Amino acid sequence: MVAAILIDDPADPRIAAYCDIRERDLVGRQGQFIAEGEVVLAMLVRSTRHRAASLLIDAKRIESLAPLLEQLPPDVPVYAATQAVISAVAGFPLHRGILAHGIAAPALEVERLLEDAPADAVIVALSAIANHDNMGGIFRNAAAFGATGVVLDADCCDPLYRKAIRVSVGTSLTLPFARLARGDDMPALLVAAGFRVLALSPSGVTDLHEVPRGGRVALVLGAEGPGLAQSLMERAENVRIRMAAGVDSLNVATTSGIVLHHLTAGRG
Incomplete structure (x- = not known):
């Protein structure tokens, strides 16, 4: 005792x-x-x-x-x-x-997180996710579907904020993550590490069910409302989730779960 x-x-x-x-x-x-x-x-x-x-x-x-x-x-x-x-x-x-x-452990280097990822790794890359509930939900989904880790840009909130940890049911304490410095080029780093970059947006040109599985894949998600920067979208495969007429978007944490399920279906 x-x-x-x-x-x-x-x-x-x-x-x-x-x-x-x-x-x-x-x-x-x-x-x-x-x-x-x-x-x-x-x-x-x-x-x-x-x-x-x-x-x-x-x-x-x-x-x-x-x-x-x-x-x-x-x-x-x-x-x-x-x-x-x-x-x-x-x-x-x-x-x-x-x-x-x-x-907290010392921060991981983004390059090391990407380089050490396995050949079939799925990485979640986040841009300007400032809501702690969404951050926690994304980590929970990333862990549930076997993502290798999470990359955060400089405008993302802290996954170790108390509420984010709670919403993630503790997975933000176990899933590796690394933060980019302001000015770092997210798409360039992902591509250099051999990742196919998928940018999720309601305006995406490819339906999710048409996206092939396999290989290193980075799922890039942006904040609700503003979404991803156009400069990032132009350097990635733009993907959308088909929805009913009159509904233009999903909560970003919900989106992460749907896309991760698709990308990891059939894996061990």
């Missing part, structure tokens, strides 16, 4: 990392993140890249979580508190009662 450290004061400095997590998420954590919920905690425990620095858990849940907590390295402190104390620390009612303070 894990020996939890009881906390009864929301101002206890040992749990300072969990204070006002909504506000602190907005300004960034510089290589740190907060994970929330049992499923996400399990993904963090299994992650080979990121690690837990500490846990803050509702004391009533310690016993039921024991099998998971016992998988933590012995030097990771587990703090236990009442629901009221945890909510006071977090700055809002936290009904799940499970938080983890995580340390």
Whole structure:
């Protein structure tokens, strides 16, 4: 049984990392993140890249979580508190009662992520995805359909933002991703690494069901509303998902799931 450290004061400095997590998420954590919920905690425990620095858990849940907590390295402190104390620390009612303070692994280089991908890799490349729900949903779909990794441009939001991690059900902690520097040429990097570049757009000229499978493929998705830049579209295969008349687009996370299912169907 894990020996939890009881906390009864929301101002206890040992749990300072969990204070006002909504506000602190907005300004960034510089290589740190907060994970929330049992499923996400399990993904963090299994992650080979990121690690837990500490846990803050509702004391009533310690016993039921024991099998998971016992998988933590012995030097990771587990703090236990009442629901009221945890909510006071977090700055809002936290009904799940499970938080983890995580340390992010050093950022991957885009070139290395692409070069190390297998011959039949599917990469998801994102441009200006600023909504954390969409980011989390895309990571969840990418993991579900076996994508090798995710490439983010400089205008994308952080996949390790607390809400994005939660929506991804923890897959943003396990799926490799790398971020381009501002000014990097996404299509050129993908092509140089041997990827066929598919840009999804309602104005695409090729229907998705006509796109052949196999080989290295990069699925490029842009933000809802503005979509992908014309300069990027001109250097990629423009693909669309056929829809009923009067409907011009899908949510970008939904789009990712449909396209990834098509590209990976029949793979092992």
